[in-house]
Amino acid sequence: MKDRRPEFVRHFTPRTPREASDAIVRNFLLHAFPARITRAALGWRASGWLGTIALHLFLVLSLTGAVLLFHYIPSVERAYASVKDLEFIVSFGTWLRATHRVAAHLMVAVVVAHLVRVFLTGAYKKEGAPGAFRPLNWWIGIALLLLTFLLSFTGYLLPWDQLAYWAVTVGAQIAASAPLVGEALRELLLGGSSVGQPTLLRFYVLHCFLLPGLTAALVAWHMWRLRKDGGLAVTDRVADAAREGARVAPPAPGKTYTLMGSTPGATVQAHAPSLLLERESVTAIPAVVRRSLAVFCAVLAVCSLLGLLLPAPLEEPANPAVTPNPAKAPWYFLWLQELVSLLTFRVGGFVVDGAFLGGILLPGVLVGLLAAWPFLDRSPREAAGVWFHPSRRRQNRVFLALLLAAVALMLVGTFFRGPYWAWVWPWETAPPPPSWV
Amino acid sequence: MAVGDGAPAAELGVTGDRDEFRRPDGRLLAAAGAALLLALLLAVLREAATAPSEGLDQIWIEPLSRVDRCVSCHRADAPAFLEAHGDLLDAHPPEEFGCTLCHGGQGPATRQADAHGDVPFWEEPLLDTRRARIHGVSRAQLMEMRCNACHRAQAEVRGMPTLNAAKQQVERKRCLRCHSIGGEGAFDAPDLTYEGDKHPTHYAFPDGWRGPRTALAWHVRHFTDPAAVVPGSAMPTWILPEGQAEALALLVLSWRRLDLPPRYWPR
Numbered sequence: 001m002k003d004r005r006p007e008f009v010r011h012f013t014p015r016t017p018r019e020a021s022d023a024i025v026r027n028f029l030l031h032a033f034p035a036r037i038t039r040a041a042l043g044w045r046a047s048g049w050l051g052t053i054a055l056h057l058f059l060v061l062s063l064t065g066a067v068l069l070f071h072y073i074p075s076v077e078r079a080y081a082s083v084k085d086l087e088f089i090v091s092f093g094t095w096l097r098a099t100h101r102v103a104a105h106l107m108v109a110v111v112v113a114h115l116v117r118v119f120l121t122g123a124y125k126k127e128g129a130p131g132a133f134r135p136l137n138w139w140i141g142i143a144l145l146l147l148t149f150l151l152s153f154t155g156y157l158l159p160w161d162q163l164a165y166w167a168v169t170v171g172a173q174i175a176a177s178a179p180l181v182g183e184a185l186r187e188l189l190l191g192g193s194s195v196g197q198p199t200l201l202r203f204y205v206l207h208c209f210l211l212p213g214l215t216a217a218l219v220a221w222h223m224w225r226l227r228k229d230g231g232l233a234v235t236d237r238v239a240d241a242a243r244e245g246a247r248v249a250p251p252a253p254g255k256t257y258t259l260m261g262s263t264p265g266a267t268v269q270a271h272a273p274s275l276l277l278e279r280e281s282v283t284a285i286p287a288v289v290r291r292s293l294a295v296f297c298a299v300l301a302v303c304s305l306l307g308l309l310l311p312a313p314l315e316e317p318a319n320p321a322v323t324p325n326p327a328k329a330p331w332y333f334l335w336l337q338e339l340v341s342l343l344t345f346r347v348g349g350f351v352v353d354g355a356f357l358g359g360i361l362l363p364g365v366l367v368g369l370l371a372a373w374p375f376l377d378r379s380p381r382e383a384a385g386v387w388f389h390p391s392r393r394r395q396n397r398v399f400l401a402l403l404l405a406a407v408a409l410m411l412v413g414t415f416f417r418g419p420y421w422a423w424v425w426p427w428e429t430a431p432p433p434p435s436w437v
Numbered sequence: 438m439a440v441g442d443g444a445p446a447a448e449l450g451v452t453g454d455r456d457e458f459r460r461p462d463g464r465l466l467a468a469a470g471a472a473l474l475l476a477l478l479l480a481v482l483r484e485a486a487t488a489p490s491e492g493l494d495q496i497w498i499e500p501l502s503r504v505d506r507c508v509s510c511h512r513a514d515a516p517a518f519l520e521a522h523g524d525l526l527d528a529h530p531p532e533e534f535g536c537t538l539c540h541g542g543q544g545p546a547t548r549q550a551d552a553h554g555d556v557p558f559w560e561e562p563l564l565d566t567r568r569a570r571i572h573g574v575s576r577a578q579l580m581e582m583r584c585n586a587c588h589r590a591q592a593e594v595r596g597m598p599t600l601n602a603a604k605q606q607v608e609r610k611r612c613l614r615c616h617s618i619g620g621e622g623a624f625d626a627p628d629l630t631y632e633g634d635k636h637p638t639h640y641a642f643p644d645g646w647r648g649p650r651t652a653l654a655w656h657v658r659h660f661t662d663p664a665a666v667v668p669g670s671a672m673p674t675w676i677l678p679e680g681q682a683e684a685l686a687l688l689v690l691s692w693r694r695l696d697l698p699p700r701y702w703p704r
């Protein structure tokens with residue numbers, strides 16, 4: 001059939017698997033994709049595509065952020081006014097800001113959901129194909145989670161309004177409660193003893209350049225490791241099933257669509273499940289490329305629509321003399337703030353330092369536990385890549401219980417806390433704050 | 438049909454009817470594309486709907502880094518404008534003073550509610566007729582509070598009858614016996630130099646407070662009956678003539694820190 005598309009449009013319809021895989025290797029952008037992918041890994045069930053959604057949210061944030069960069073002025077005198085100008089006179093500025101904000105919130109939520117997915121499917125397990133070592137990707141993931149929090153937190157300061165100023169002041173107080181290095185840590189964070197111009201500049205550089213760059217680099221590593229590990233963990237299970245059913249043809253020589261590189265002892269080709277699994281898999285072009293594009297468009301669409309519905313807040317200009325009561329952390333840190341307040345109490349003449357316990361020790365222990373978990377999890381290799389594998393029942397329950405507890409504390413912090421962190425009911429509306437005239 | 442390495446392409450789910458992901462993903466892509474277009478359309482519509490109908494205009498005051506976009510709606514050459522301001526414009530040309538230094542309101546804003554400061558998180562609303570009325574004063578009287586932020590050092594200024602009278606009260610009642618203002622006076626009572634900067638949330642309103650919860654209303658009540666708002670207050674209770682409590686309240690609230698270059702301070 002004759003192709004009717006105009007010649008200046010670059011188009012590509014692979015006619016053979018070989019052409020499809022060649023294209024993947026030749027094209028810079030496409031080479032991030034594997035040449036083939038099992039249907040199980042491509043499906044929605046295995047991963048919810050949550051990692052990809054997180055990545056696309058990061059892209060949306062980078063795009064909107066790049067435009068915001070042209071308008072924002074990182075100076076304590078002018079930052080607030082420059083954000084007001086975005087709201088009032090920059091074309092589509094309100095929308096841009098709101099979309100950036102919505103995407104940031106969504107990214108935190110989706111990255112956590114992705115972690116939960118990886119945990120519940122045991123996809124971090126160290127038992128994999130030769131050459132695979134999924135715990136490394138789990139650790140890169142933990143670093144990405146912390147980076148996501150840091151990106152969000154540093155972005156919080158930039159509008160230089162009351163919300164920003166006091167969230168960072170509270171955060172710095174928590175950092176200062178660390179033993180021995182606390183004060184130094186606070187100085188490092190703030191560039192002084194209180195939130196000021198040096199802080200704003202630090203957070204600006206971190207938020208706009210350093211942290212996004214680091215995140216992009218780690219994401220690339222994350223994706224590269226995913227390929228070295230032979231794809232999603234579920235692929236290993238598909239391979240097991242295929243081997244058992246003896247439906248596999250012996251590894252065919254001379255294929256070009258292999259994983260790149262090799263591992264000591266054996267070539268990757270010989271072991272890569274995707275090679276054994278021709279019938280269980282499809283070529284990445286067009287299946288993965290098309291679905292990624294569809295997911296990206298969906299993410300962009302959801303962010304843009306929510307950006308129209310949910311305006312980004314901008315409170316009064318930062319005012320060191322007026323402490324909002326209560327000064328609440330962003331929602332994803334509220335469970336920690338709640339713990340800080342619960343753990344601050346007095347025993348006789350001794351005051352228990354909740355800031356250290358709830359703000360530093362507990363998160364530190366949790367991150368440490370997460371990092372060590374691939375080696376504490378004693379379930380068999382068959383449990384990797386399977387949702388709620390029976391052998392992991394107990395750890396899944398504990399994990400979910402902790403998660404639910406954190407969510408519950410977040411809800412308490414959001415809806416049930418009033419001035420002085422006292423309990424209020426959501427229907428008890430406080431009188432509007434007094435004004436000058 | 439080319440067969441590169443022996444296997445018929447169709448069997449591998451690459452082309453034709455065997456591309457099982459084509460339809461569901463195509464549908465997702467179409468839905469997302471439609472949603473994206475809808476978002477764009479709504480964004481354009483909102484942008485058009487919220488732009489000032491007369492187009493955008495502004496007064497940018499370079500030495501103050503201030504911008505007032507009031508002139509998008511209130512033309513500074515309209516007859517009504519010239520009439521309302523009279524010879525005030527000679528000493529305070531709008532292109533140098535803008536509008537919000539006298540009027541309050543949110544200078545950068547372009548929509549009416551935002552510009553007039555009738556929105557959460559904007560602390561200096563427009564001193565308009567409505568706000569004046571709920572405090573029992575006229576708009577011109579309310580605005581004297583702002584005039585006097587610049588004119589505080591002068592005992593008598595034309596166009597500020599209310600505060601001229603209040604300044605005489607301060608002399609006559611000898612507030613400096615107890616208070617200090619600008620380093621002068623006694624230190625038996627709170628320093629009043631920048632009383633107008635005290636944040637509204639720092640005032641204690643007694644239980645059962647009636648009337649507006651504003652610093653202005655608090656001061657009016659405090660000047661009429663100090664002990665009613667500060668139990669056991671040592672501040673004297675005066676029998677003030679009609680309107681003098683309001684005048685004193687406006688006066689103390691006008692005492693604010695202003696960071697202005699010399700050109701903006703009256704001689």
Ligand code: HEM
Nearest residue numbers: 047049050051052054055115123138141142144145232233
């Ligand atoms: C910026 C944040 C992150 C991005 C952009 C990202 C991206 C991705 C992507 C695209 C995948 C492919 C599978 C999928 O879509 O689920 C993936 C897999 C994976 N991610 Fe992440 N990720 C992030 C954070 C994390 C975190 C916080 C963890 C856990 C601590 C993590 C651990 C893993 C692991 C272990 C896999 C392999 C899963 C498997 O083999 O089934 N990632 N990531």
